[in-house]
Every structure is written in structure tokens, then in C-alpha cells.
Amino acid sequence: MTGRFRIRDIASQAGLSEATVDRVLHRRPGVSARAVRAVEQALTDLERQETQLRLTGRTFLIDVVMHAPQRFSDAVRGALEAELPLLRPVVIRVRFHLRESWPVDDLLDTLDTIARRGSQGVLLKAPDVPEMVAAVDRLTTTGIPVVALVTDLPTSRRAAYVGIDNRAAGATAAYLIQQWLGDRPGSVLVTVSRGFFRGEEEREMGFRAAMRSWRLSRSVVEISDTDGLDATLRDRVDDCLSNDLTINAVYSIGGGNVATLDAFAAAGRECAVYIAHDLDVDNIQLLRQGRISAVLHHDLHTDMRHACQVVMQTHRALPTTPPPAPSQIQVITPHNLPS
Template sequence: MAAVERLADAGIPVVTLVTDLPTSPRIAYVGLDNRAAGATAAYLIDQWVPADGAVLVTRGTGSFRGEDDREMGFRATTRSLRPGRRQVELVEVSDDDVLRGLVRDALADPAVTAVYSMYAVGGNAATVAAFAEAGRPCRAFVAHDLDAENLALLQGGQLSAVLHHDLALDLRRACHLVMQAHGALPGTPRSWHSSVQVVTPYNIPGDTVAAPGRG
């Protein structure tokens, strides 16, 4: 926040990318509509998991507004679609071995049959391993971003769907907004939300580059 304020005071336009700082003097945000993404995850799980199934919700370490927004969208939509559905939360887990153990513990609850991973990076292979070690099926596993780990899990049928967005397009849009702020292009800079792409093992984009990144 302080860095954005210093840049703004110096007359340098700032565009937030992937995760927003809405109370900062940034000129615009470009990236995924994270609340809509969380709502999409809730909808997908509702289609695949019986009404009595509980959902394991995992998220990463640290403060990442994008994950906060995903959680809010997921919670609100789950309450709307399945008011009685329980959520079992694992928060602030940064070590895969620790996560695997915590997931195994959570699977002592026989109602846990689905996973929504809000992680921006990593963690999902450990969750898949925990289900396998417990001898438990996972009816639905929804994750974010086609990084190397998720791409392999999706191709292997271990993820049901990945919520993805076109980061290259986001970067081009951010550059466009900065040029507008400098008067090099017409128009006023405005925030822009990427479309939420629901990627399954059968529609993986042909130009996917498996590289880690937050988003």
C-alpha cells in the first residue's frame, strides 16, 4: 500500500494485477473476478456432490485478497444452493507434508467428499495424496490456475476442473491502461475483470504454458 502511494505521489500510474488493493491510489485493477470464481466453484461442486456431502476448503499462507474474495463468493453461493452443506476449512497451510497430514485427519469425517482449493500455488498434489492414502474417493476437486502441478493433476483425472484465466491477456490490458493514463491511448483507465474459464481434462487450452504464478 505504501509503495503504491509513493508511486502515485511521484505521478507514476499503478495498475494492480491478479490481486487488488482497492483502497490504494491505483488507477485500476486487472485480473480474475475472484468472487465470481469462488461462486463458480460452489456451483460446480453442487452439480457433482450429493446434498449431504461436506467440502474440504483449503487456502494458502499469508494475506492474499484474491483468496479472501474467493472464499466469500464460495460461501455465499454454497449457502444459496445448499444451505445445509458443511465446509471443513484448512487455512494458512504452507508445507505440503503438513497439509497431507491435516487432510488425512479431516478425512476422519466420512461426509468429506469434495475439495475446493483456493491456493494460488501448490498444495493440491498433497491433498490428492492424502485422499489416496486414506483410500477415499474424491467426488469433485476444483482448483485454480493451470500451473505445472495442476496441469498434470488435471490430465491425470485427479482434478475435476481448474478455474483459469488468460494471464497474457491481463498483462496486455494492464499495459493498455498505463498507456491510457499517460495519454498515449484514448480513454480513461478502468478496472477490467478476466473471464473465469472452467477447464476440464477435455478442454485444456492448446497453448497452455505450465508455469507457476499467483492468480
């Protein structure tokens, strides 16, 4: 044991050999800075999951791989770790692979590394591109079930999709904007983190289809390929507001809401209606301040529980049941924020 954890467990969590972990822990020469960081992160993860590790039962090691802004990855991590002690009869340990900007080739390398090292399941938020579909199929062939989170990979052999009906979410956003704007003219700014995320594409399709069905004359101005990060979004919003003086509503599909609102404030412009997704730290604060109108939210705790249950069912640790239904879409305003 090293502290509270065995070197074997630390090595498994870090994805390193026991010899490398031993060298890191005893500060011996010949280890890379990357290995040191991996061991430090593994110890942090094991400490956070320690309550779960005290339970007895069949143990599963799963990997969470997410290309997403940190604010959303943090929300997912918190929800999953809160569910871990409740997922009896098994014990689940989790390795996290979380990046805000992630070239497809690097993400594919991570999935192939997981396949080589071994895992009982992968919870994956990734772009819907042919190379990713092939990587998911390779994992499935080796007996590692993949659950698509938030954004689907429907042509792959993934075990299930867990998340909301994204087309319905987009249509809901259009409905709210139209109800609040009424006959007031103006364009709508739609911000997307990356066009290759199917979930975001479906939200935009649902939004545009709903707007067309009502035969509305509002134009839609789109910003994409920002990774949903404030730093990359601000200048793009500034340009849009300079080029279109009629923009007075926002549907934020991919995030970066602080930067978007700051751009409106700097331009001295009113944003009459602002619809966002997910109750992350930024959006909770913006709702409390009354700076955004509503957040389309779904219960991440339920999503994480369903995703882990799919993995458990695949390995016959639970009876097989039909795939989980889409998560319920909740409209959260400043007046009904969960405690």
C-alpha cells in the first residue's frame, strides 16, 4: 500500500506500469513529467472515489472520455461521482480523460490506448465523424461497451445513447424565444461549439425547423467552431453584433455565455431573450443575476446512472432492459432554480 491505495490500483487508474508508479512515488530518476502528472491525477481520482472503493462487490473500471468545456466536464464528473456509491451490486472506478480542445486524431489515440490497456466500458462525448465511428466499433469488438453521452454516434456499434432529444431541445428554444419576443422584430444569434457534434447539429436543426414551421421572418446568425470557450467566442460575437444591428436574442447551443453577454454589454446592446443549455457553474450564476432568460436542463445524475447501468448490463451484472429513454428537458428560469 502507498498511503491508502495499493500501487496496483494507482497504476490501473493512471494507465501506467506498477514499476513506473513506484518510481514516481519514491521520487526516483528516469520518469517523465507526464507520468508524474498521471500519478498525481490518479491519486486525486482515487481519493474522490474512496467511498465507492470501500464497498464490496464486482469491480468495474470505466473510462470517461469527453471533448467539452471544463465547466460541463466538471458537472458530469460531479454527477457521476455522486452516483458511484449507489450503483450496487458492483463497484465502479473511473478514469477521466477530459479536454476542452481535442483534435480528432489525438482523441482517437486515447480510445485506442484504452483498448490496449483494457476497460470495462467507455462513456464518450465525441464528434460524429467516420474515424470516431470506426474507433467505437473497435472498442466494441474487443468487448468494451461504449455509451454515447449528450451527443450520439448512431451509426456506430455503441451500446446506447444517454441524453436528451436534441431536436426537441432546439424546438423548445425556438418556442421560448418566439413566445418572449412576440411581434418584436430582430435576428437570433445561434452559437455552436463544433459542427461535428451530432447533438449540437440536431439542436440547431430542431431550432431552425420550428422557426420555419411558424413562418417567422427572423434571420438566424450562426457562430461555430469555438469549442464553446469564452476566449475564442468573444471576438466572433463582437463581429456579429457589429455586422447585424438587429440581433436581440441568443440561442446558445455550445456555451461561452459569459463572453457572449459581455459582448452585448460592451456594444451597449440589449439581449431581450437568452436561452442556454445545462446548469453548469456559469449558467447558475448568470440565472441568479438575471442575465439569461432560461436554461434547458436535464438531470445529469440520472444520465450517469443510466450510462453505468448500460455497462453493467453489457457485462451481465444487471438484467438486460430496454435502452434508456431520452432525458426529460427541464426549462429552468431564475425563479425555479434547483437548490
